Amino acid sequence: MSDEEFPLLSELKKGPWPSFVKEIEKTAEHKPEMKDLLKQLERSYEDKITYWKHGGIVSVKGYGGGVIGRYSFLAKECPGVAEFHTMRVNQPAGYFYTTEALRKICDIWEEYGSGLTNMHGSTGDIILLGTTTHNLQPCFNELAKAGFDLGGSGSALRTPNACVGPARCEFACIDTLELCYDLTMSYQDELHRPMWPYKFKFKISGCPNDCVASKARADFSIIGTWKDSIKIDQEEVKKYAEQGVDIKARVVNNCPTKCMEWDEEKKELRIDDSNCVRCMHCINVLPKALRPGDERGAIILMGGKAPILEGPVMSWVVVPFIKVEPPFEEIKELAENVFEFWDENGKFRERLSELIERVGMMRFLEAVGIEPDPRQIKEPRTNPFYFWKEEDLKPRTDPWEIWRKAEKEM
Amino acid sequence: MSDEEFPLLSELKKGPWPSFVKEIEKTAEHKPEMKDLLKQLERSYEDKITYWKHGGIVSVKGYGGGVIGRYSFLAKECPGVAEFHTMRVNQPAGYFYTTEALRKICDIWEEYGSGLTNMHGSTGDIILLGTTTHNLQPCFNELAKAGFDLGGSGSALRTPNACVGPARCEFACIDTLELCYDLTMSYQDELHRPMWPYKFKFKISGCPNDCVASKARADFSIIGTWKDSIKIDQEEVKKYAEQGVDIKARVVNNCPTKCMEWDEEKKELRIDDSNCVRCMHCINVLPKALRPGDERGAIILMGGKAPILEGPVMSWVVVPFIKVEPPFEEIKELAENVFEFWDENGKFRERLSELIERVGMMRFLEAVGIEPDPRQIKEPRTNPFYFWKEEDLKPRTDPWEIWRKAEKEM
């Protein structure tokens, strides 16, 4: 491809970071129709506007989602991308691959698609970037044979996602990957057959470092934690100190609750665990010396989402502690209560947090069977504008009766 | 008065704190009709309900406010309080009195009212508690002759109020009392002739200690501050240290920005004034040693109010710094711009903060002529949902034209 043909895009072949333009070019060398993607993109770069149309609904047999339909405004000029649907393929939990599996996907996508991918989409799927309506079904059939399935789209459960967790992280307090797989398999129907008010996302991090960014992006975040004390290996603490780690400045002073003490003389680190908020910082800085405690489980936060309509939401602590052990019954029971409540009460395109805000946390907690707990809130309300239920009250009296009786009395 | 007559109230004559019941009793000794107040109150204590009716509008000639009309549901049983209006009398700034002035009020209220008062009401007025419609005008006339005037009520400016300030406080950065008096006199018309969407309150504190609680209660709070450096008298610091004040623990560690340093050896206190947020804490603890700087003025915060309708509001910083010197032109110009904007745009019963929230801070700042400043906010917005004005923009292009041209082109 000559750079004169795509002068703007060719600017993005320069510089040290790997170039997506080169990836498209490389693909176009094997699949010439992909030159049309460059053409359309160059045009977008000139005109500063997208040339993709609103997609129609396309999918594969029995599924309501997993494919994003896409058509070009430049179909005549760029017939190679006139139809350019993406397929969302459910990644293996933790994004682990054998080259064998990856090569299978490449082969299938060479045959039925553009040869371009996103590794991975923001939700977690393998994104197969661009194919025709005609190719969708055969492509799906081949993927299925290779052991792959589509992920979520539309008003459905979305592909669950998890951090690498116990597979390669010493901090994992829960089995993120097994749980991710279990939820994905338990809710195949919810994933493939849109039937809800809107989308619903699960994300699972093994500890409060939240390496899968669940708090911002999941209606249902599951984050590992522990309840007992941090385990300290004082010998290893000493070694860090000897190696020059300034434990006072870098660890103790950064503790959010100042519940640590560093005994400079004895080279001993003391933690007042009753004031620890399990933020992970000290463990992060001294991974050989400190470890999460043994009474492990998860915090469940709900409602994370992007800004539209009411502004972005960070997930809210709903369950301060829950056991996370296969077969994950507690979590699934809770999730199903939530699905049910949302399905019954949610309006069209209303995410979970918006529903909770509309009907009130009181009703929500009651419906899904969770007790109120101060750990659910940053701080109590500043307005005394709350509701009572009939069972909270004594029988009602009518002030008019009292006053009228008083006025008459004499 | 026998305690058997008012068994519930008499319980409140017990205990070490001075008793309001005794005050009523004492009054009733001179003015027997006040026994009816005890009667009605005892009844309220029994029935746990108020026996006061919604008041009608009553006032004095030429005024729209200053009196709160009040009628009893127990008029027959308690004729002494059948009509029981309060008069709000504008207190001298700082609540300073000569006994001569106070005695005059007592004499007038003995003649025309219940003999009961509140010293003072929450807004700041002298509350003359209970009189008849008939007595209002003569009472007012006498008060006026004695040099007193009514305060505000209704949809009007309310009696401005200030902390004791330069009269008896070394921390005062502005002349709270002179400013309070000036605003009160400048806006007599606004105070006495309700004509606004709702009430409007000024409160003035001489420094960020906010001894008049202005931030919570004033639509327009004026709080003294300084811009240059805190003045330190190191000799006095040393003396405090010698007297046993733990400067490190009590002063330095409580500095919100940790911009202080205590040199234990030299017994010297150092302040990095560029990081000081003028919270007053160090000055409060070491009043002999530290003082506010010389470049003094005020911060103007707006919008403080009680919870109804949308929840309580703490005033918002609108002007981070303004000069406060007689004749206070800058402040009055600003206040008048605010009055005008609110008067023109405010809905019935809409306080200033509610108006600003409805129309947007952008429009408000523009209307009253204030530049945006990061000091006006705790933090920037999390949602990218904002407005642009035509002058910010380039001429508009129509995407349909771009796309249709592109579709046709070939």
Add this chain to the structure above:
Amino acid sequence: MASEPVEEEYISDIGPPYFKDMLPPVIKNNYGKWKYHEVLKPGVLVHVAENGEKIYSVRVGQPRLLSIYTIREICDIADKYCDGYLRFTTRNNIEFLLTDESKIDPLIEEIEKLGFPVGGTWDAPSGKYGLSNIVHTQGWIHCHTPAIDASGPVKAIMDALFDHFKDMDLPGLCRISLACCLNMCGAVHASDISLVGVHRTPPIVDDDVVRRTCEIPSTVASCPTGAIRPDMKKKTVIVNEERCMYCGNCYTMCPGMPLFDPENGGVAILVGGKLSDARSPARLSKVVVPWLPNNPPRWSEVVDVIKRILEAWAAEAKPHERIAEWIDRIGWEKFFERTGIEFRVQVIDDFKLPRLTFRTTTQFKW
């Protein structure tokens, strides 16, 4: 123009007396020239001017509801010891202003004999804080909308906390305020401990009174939750009880729909407000007890909770640390533990934008 009324003689719009005419000479002389102050003992301040002159202030608690006969007695004392000068504070204490130090003790003796306690001061340099007076409102003495009385609970609480007024034995400033309804005339929305009268049942509409006394559109508009709709035919309003959170704003607008209920109304308790910007920023109070019964004459349930909060804080706070700052340090979950207050679901904010108070971090304590 002889027929016009002689309006010139009608005095109005004169405003309050000029405060400078009320100042003792030593204050006039040293206005704006104070150098420092000291707390000589509980209730007694001295302010020292740059030129060395001094003014002594003796602070005295009072019930706010004062008889003119008491005010005259107070004046007598001020005449005797203070050359006739005194003031009140922004929290309704009396301050006798003296220049002669030797008169302080006799003054104190005399005022205490009258039944008025000396105290209510605080002293940041020594880190010792006295409890001040409770700012409060009208209640059953004068208002038409109170859910509770005002002066009564205040008296009961101050009796229980009396020693803290007299002695400066608290670790930090603590302000208690009370308002008898959600209009919150006491501005209790930013106090260390606040009491507020709350209703728990929707208004009961008397169609007749509504027709006679209320403006329907503004009554409908007054409801923050949109619970009121007009019944145009009957010229009255209908309340959707499901949506009502008993704020009482409709009753303020319209006498036809009171929401009083002797057994269901009561007291909410808020904590952790603060107004000074000393150390940590000012902030609003938070509801920790959504309801306690309205129990005259001495509101024992209320007094008990207030005492528990105050004592839990006082036992644990560091010098200068206010309730808000103590909670910042220990966390809300520990606040409920320490005070033994049950965490009720009403404490969770689900009014307009609940997202603002829901916890969005895994940081909390067990």
Add this chain to the structure above:
Amino acid sequence: MASEPVEEEYISDIGPPYFKDMLPPVIKNNYGKWKYHEVLKPGVLVHVAENGEKIYSVRVGQPRLLSIYTIREICDIADKYCDGYLRFTTRNNIEFLLTDESKIDPLIEEIEKLGFPVGGTWDAPSGKYGLSNIVHTQGWIHCHTPAIDASGPVKAIMDALFDHFKDMDLPGLCRISLACCLNMCGAVHASDISLVGVHRTPPIVDDDVVRRTCEIPSTVASCPTGAIRPDMKKKTVIVNEERCMYCGNCYTMCPGMPLFDPENGGVAILVGGKLSDARSPARLSKVVVPWLPNNPPRWSEVVDVIKRILEAWAAEAKPHERIAEWIDRIGWEKFFERTGIEFRVQVIDDFKLPRLTFRTTTQFKW
């Protein structure tokens, strides 16, 4: 029932491959039994199991948009050095998984020859942090609603910040993310530095398209500010331009009302988000630059601001201190000063409950 289609043969709902089938043996053996990890050098991690076994990970940057031809080359490398095992990270880096330490350097040489840089790691024990990949979205490559491109600006920024990816020379973790419209698929709403494509002009309604393709009630309901009303006669909608804040939600619902404008659309920059709860709580990002021009191919204005923010922070932050925490310490007023970013009125939140971000304290700096 021979007439029924042989549905049994149709494979569906099988879900993803079981992840354990994708794990290298050393991970399978030590699953959940890792003891600690170290960063051997930028881009190279070792995790050590309780039994002493080790897994090495070599982290590699990539543009996310990958050709299958490149993936095959990557597989070749993984076959050669990693027994065919690799993974991707949650920020779209590749991780080659090895057990033989001696193969690390040859692997690095080979992958870098392919044009893919090794780096993106961070090391809390030493307090040295590398910049990771930018999480981003589709942009002009595939989406119908972008206000800007995605891959292009990302490439331009990563070129400019390349050394921070390669070397661990930053004081704390810094996450950059980009989304091409306010739907924010990149979840940029909680990143240290976020870029988001924004419109600045209201939608232009094509009545014809609306009639053909849109459901009027849900289009009307889609507007968070109530700016859209139905025009029942013409079966279309009318936009009250005064009330529109250009969020684009209506266009998501209805293809008949695009709000693209090449010159007026552009990029907003947000800072100070964070997701981990390490040290300070997780929080959302804040808008600091409401608009920069959409300037392909290299978005120089945008790159410039990003660099300024990053450099101001890197120069001043203490070890581990993220942008949010740096701003906590210095204050927003100083943030604008240090970065030279002009404070524009759009940065002040006046969306639904502005009271939440207005400053309610006199505490601020000059």
